[in-house]
Amino acid sequence: MKKKESEEESLEEELEEELEEELEEELEEDKSNFISQREILSIIFSRKTLYHVLALFIILTIFGVLSLTKHPIASELIIIFGYGTSAGYFLTANLNRFDDVRKLSRSEKPTSLIMPAVCSILFSGIIYAGVNHEDYGDNVSKFLSYGLILIFMVWQFAQAWWMRIPFKEFALRRMGNYPDDGSEYIGVILNIVSPLIWTFIGMSIFYLLSDKFEDFAQIFDATFNAFWLILMLIIGSICFYLLKKMNGVFWYNPKVASFSAYFALGYWGFLAYHAGVFLYSFDGNEPSFVFDLFFMIITILLVIYSLSVQALRTEVRREHLKNSNHYIGKATGYMSKHNVIFYAISFTVAYGSSNFFLANSSTSLIGGFKGVSSLAHLIVIASGILVILIVNYNLLTGRGLISEGFVESMRNPKDN
Numbered sequence: 001m002k003k004k005e006s007e008e009e010s011l012e013e014e015l016e017e018e019l020e021e022e023l024e025e026e027l028e029e030d031k032s033n034f035i036s037q038r039e040i041l042s043i044i045f046s047r048k049t050l051y052h053v054l055a056l057f058i059i060l061t062i063f064g065v066l067s068l069t070k071h072p073i074a075s076e077l078i079i080i081f082g083y084g085t086s087a088g089y090f091l092t093a094n095l096n097r098f099d100d101v102r103k104l105s106r107s108e109k110p111t112s113l114i115m116p117a118v119c120s121i122l123f124s125g126i127i128y129a130g131v132n133h134e135d136y137g138d139n140v141s142k143f144l145s146y147g148l149i150l151i152f153m154v155w156q157f158a159q160a161w162w163m164r165i166p167f168k169e170f171a172l173r174r175m176g177n178y179p180d181d182g183s184e185y186i187g188v189i190l191n192i193v194s195p196l197i198w199t200f201i202g203m204s205i206f207y208l209l210s211d212k213f214e215d216f217a218q219i220f221d222a223t224f225n226a227f228w229l230i231l232m233l234i235i236g237s238i239c240f241y242l243l244k245k246m247n248g249v250f251w252y253n254p255k256v257a258s259f260s261a262y263f264a265l266g267y268w269g270f271l272a273y274h275a276g277v278f279l280y281s282f283d284g285n286e287p288s289f290v291f292d293l294f295f296m297i298i299t300i301l302l303v304i305y306s307l308s309v310q311a312l313r314t315e316v317r318r319e320h321l322k323n324s325n326h327y328i329g330k331a332t333g334y335m336s337k338h339n340v341i342f343y344a345i346s347f348t349v350a351y352g353s354s355n356f357f358l359a360n361s362s363t364s365l366i367g368g369f370k371g372v373s374s375l376a377h378l379i380v381i382a383s384g385i386l387v388i389l390i391v392n393y394n395l396l397t398g399r400g401l402i403s404e405g406f407v408e409s410m411r412n413p414k415d416n
Contacts (some may be wrong), residue, residue, distance in 0.1 A: 048106040049341045051113050052089075056300070056345050060352040061083055067356040075360050077129060079144050080351025084124025085116075086346045091123075092116040093342035116342070133396055145357070152354035156379035158347075159299055160270075160387050165306040167266035168391060171259045178258035187257030191243060194264040195236030198272035199229060205276075224279070231275055236268075239385045243392060246409045256399070258390055271384045278377035299351075304344040 063082065066074035092115050093209060095101040105115045130140040183189075206220035206228070243260070244251070251257055355376075396402045402409055 042256075043392055046056050047108045048112070050108070051110055052105075052116065052341060052345055055113060055116075056348060057297075059349060062099060062390040063352055067305065067359040070360060075145075075357055076141070078353050078357045078360075079141065079148065080124050080127045080131060081120075082148070082349060082357065083127050083144060084122075085120045086350040086353070087123040088118075088120025089116050089342050089346035089349065091119045093339040093346060096336075096339035105342070108340065116345075118170065148354040148357045150351050152358055152376070153379065154378055155351045155354065157386075160380050160383035162303055162306040163270050163384075164263075164267065164387050164391055166302075167270075170266055171261075171263035171407040175259040175310075184252040184254055184257055186242075186254075187247070187251045188258040190266045191240055192236075192262035194268040195232050195239075197265075197270075198268045199232040201269075202228060202232075202276050203271055218282070224405040228276065228279055231279060232272065235271065235275060235385065237382060238304040241390055242385075246389060246393060247396070253401075256395060256401070259395055263391060265383070267388060271381060274380045274384070278374060278381065281374045283376070300344075300348045303348055304341060307340045307344050333359050 050078055055334055059081070061077050092105055095115070096105060101115060105112050127144070131137055131144070133140060206225060209216040210220040211217075247256070247260065251260065275412075314334070390406070393402075393406050396409075
């Protein structure tokens, strides 16, 4: 009997050792897939794509000026050139697989704009003909208007989803360096404390603004701070409750706990920003156009950053798996470090045109920029909670710790 028990104990120890070895191998693989910041910055600030980035900001500036005119023609121009420019850069990105197109569109000369400019004008001309068609023009215009509204809605989740990239990279590095005998409660603690940390950081910012600028003194009063605290507590409690049910006993794994902790610490700063601006706009103040315009610039750089990370990581994986039996898929080869900037410009032009189209009060279905701003930040907050859950879920499934579906993982509580 004792011999049988000792055999079972030794078998359990062997299984635990094998599991630890597998986890270590996966962590080493994650480390090998890390992308250096130099490689990413070389894509974002490359002199070969400088004119394209400048063209992007010029286009968005023009759209912004048009939206301030509140004229129906402004909406039509945003529709025509928004779709046209987005489609033009998307086609340029796909054509970059050809060497001649790549050499033409990626150079340090203004001639690099020829290819996307020609494609954009071509698509804009087609859209112009459709919008001004004698019989179907109104239907085409209405269809494209609803298309921009849909793009605007989808982009809010995409923004929250792309924002996970830099914080996920940071959390993975911390997880790789976190000791096996580290604190098991770091995940629980920081997921509780992170919203509170950013809540008090927000209050500090509100105090400084109200102290230095008279215009903000009446806005960021005690009532505003009280609602700010309540809003952050509600968001944080909902997120922690769902996250606790999903992680269960696995939250007390030091590696898993460290990833969840450091990801929450960074990502909650992003959610706190949107919660603050949402409360500012919802409180009856003038639209936070300057704040949103500033964050649009950050979002554009973020999209380029996130897509660059994905493109470079895909190339690393393809190179690593090219001599193996693993299949990574042909679709992943469409985006590379050479054309990722064009995809990013295409997506951000679509977002900018949808944002400025809705900001035009004469055509907005949501009530002008104030309604647009409030709705946008509310969608991002809800999407951000979902992203936190998805990122933690992907880590648990990737480590083979859970096998349930996403929803089922929160329906079936694990005993701690």
